[in-house]
Amino acid sequence: MARKIGSRYTANQILGRGSAGTVWLGEGPDGPVAIKLLRxxxxxxxxxxxRFVQERTALLGLDHPNVVSVRDLVVDGNDLALVMDLVRGTDLRTRLDRERRLAPEAAVAIVADVADGLAAAHAAGVVHRDVKPENILLDMQGPLGPGGSHPALLTDFGVAKLIDSPRRTRATKIIGTPDYLAPEIVEGLPPRAAVDIYALATVLYELLAGFTPFGGGHPGAVLRRHVTETVVPLPGIPDELWQLMVQCLAKAPASRLRASELAARLREQLPLLAGLPPLEVDEPDAEPTEEPSEAAVPGEPTGARVRRGAVPLVPGAKPDSNRDTHTSMRVPAPDELAGGARGTARVPRAAGAPRPGSARHRSSAHRRRIALGAVVVALVAAVGVGTWLATSGDDDTPPPATGSSASAAP
Incomplete structure (x- = not known):
């Protein structure tokens, strides 16, 4: 059912729903548009x-081929909406859901496009704060790039910042999607441009591996991993690319690259990645664990880890085509973050290899222990027999016969 948005726009059809609002296919004075209508x-x-009005100038001034431009901001009665360019294509999450992981060349080309868009935004003083596959659109009508990739555009600029008002979140809340949150946000520091670099490096990891480096399980555990764990190498990618990812996933914001540097360095890697197939790695937490997590997710089986690209923060929320998670969540206390990450490590492994701590891994370790025990027993027995033979040779008195093996006296 069509509805008017302000005096210039008409929303005709719902394209997707998220926790922050609904995206509509609409019509404006200059043709088709996408309208994000906030709750x-x-x-x-x-x-x-x-705040919406204050951000108007900055958001309308973002003009870059890899950014979905905001054409207008509408405040009309109960309607609060962002009017954006309409991109004919799909979002990166939909492609990941279909393919699980991408070939390295295509993944790096897509992330380089997004880094270019972030460079323009950061130069204008705008931090995205919610970079994730759901907010990266692929223009299916654009020219194909390296690895057959479609041009990538970053959307939803400003939404996280608009919702993150001091009264709404105070100092005890954070806004964003747990899998992609930089450690400094988890620790309560103000988000700067470096948080987008961390999130984008997480997206690149996910495109290559099929899962995020610190995701899986309860959102609180995900937040703790960002602060306490070090990213584990992915097997099968060039070392130069891996070192680039490690630098952008550094815990210290100052250690990360700028967006323009990241885009340039990624494009330097493209010739080395041509023709490489998608990686063959297994997700660390795909198998159920024996010990239940400290805080279970409502509706999730006890002791199970469920693979997901992003953890929804809205209780009972069901995934949809947009899957925004612009929802506030409590910042973990220092003692919770200092509690370590025992039982939460996510170590990628070669395809088919058992996950450390899994039933297959424990069974294999048990068999190795049995085998080692048998070897030790055999060595001890051999040493004992050798010692007896050595001592019996010097003794004129034969040892007494015992048991059924004793022979009859002549």
Missing amino acids: EDLASDQELVG
């Missing part, structure tokens, strides 16, 4: 409306 409770927040 009514957000539209009724006068502080948020004020």
Whole structure:
């Protein structure tokens, strides 16, 4: 059912729903547009409306081939909407759901496009704060790039910042999607451009591996991993590319590359990646664990880890084509972060290899222990027999016969 958005736009068809609002296919004075209509409770927040108006100039000024341009911001009664360019294609999450992982050349080309878009945004003083596959659109009508990749455009600029008002979140809340949150956000520091670099490197890892480096399980455990764990190497990618990813996933924001540097360095890697097939790695937490997690997810089987690209923060929320998670969540206390990450390590492994700690891994280790024990027993027995033979040769008195093996006296 069509509805008017302000005086200039008409929303005709829902394209997707998320926790922040609904995306519509709409029509404006210059043709088709995408309209992100924020939730009514957000539209009724006068502080948020004020921030919405303040961000207008910055958002409308973003003009780059790898950024979905914001054409207009509409405040009309209960309607609060971003009017954006319409991209004819799909989002990167949909492609990942279909293919699970991409060939390295295509993955790097897509991320380089997004890095170019972020460079333009950061130069304009705009931090995205929610870089993830759902917010990366692939233009199916654009020219094919390296590895057959479609041009990538970053969308949803400003939405996380608009919702993250001081009154709404205070200092005890964070906004974003757990799998892609930089450690400094988890620790309560203000988000700067480096958080987008960390999130984009996480996206690249996910495109290559099929899972995020610190994701899986309860959102609290995911947040803790970002702070306490070190990313584990992915088998099968060039060392130069891996070192580049490690630098952008550094815990210290100052150690990460700038967006423009990341884009240039990634494009330097493209010739080395031509023709490489998708990686063959197994997801660390694909198998159920024996010990239940400290905080179980409602509705999730006890002691199970479920593969997911992003952990929804809205209780009971069901995935949809947009799957936004612009929802506040409590910042873990220092003692919780300092508790370590025992039992949460996510170590990629070659395809078919058992996950450390899994039933297959424990069974294999048990068999090795049995085999080692048998060898030790055999060595001890051999040493004992050798010692007896050595001592019996010097003794004129034969040892007494015992048991059924004794022979009859002549």
